[in-house]
Amino acid sequence: MIGPRAVILASTLLALIGAAGAHAQDRPIGFLTPSKNSACQFFADNGQGVLRCDIVNMEARPHRPADCELDYGHAFEMSAKGSANRICAGDTVMDPSLPVRAYGEAWQRAGFTCRSEQIGLTCFNAMRQGFSLARAEQKVF
Structure with a gap:
């Protein structure tokens, strides 16, 4: 016969396992470059993958378009099968909890490939x- 203490312990353990699994799903999907000057995150948007990468330090920022009321120049985005663009964004995907991807190591997810080299980061779909x-x-191609 299982006592009430064992049932409580089992229930607590199951709750902790469930919380850990939910927490793992909430983690961002992406990486930081070794210099931590760039970061990329993958998002699922209406069933289609989107990759966004941000850069922190740039020698020069481009002129902000008149229709952009937020920050401009630091954020780049593309869909799995669409064109890449520099975007107007008031947020960032820089997240210190992202894993650091070593120079020369490729990162791939849902049709996206990124490679970080000492000279910079290149990503394509x-x-x-x-x-x-x-x-x-910074170049869009």
């Missing part, structure tokens, strides 16, 4: 559209 981020220059 299945259509070979993407961006390169470095302190000196």
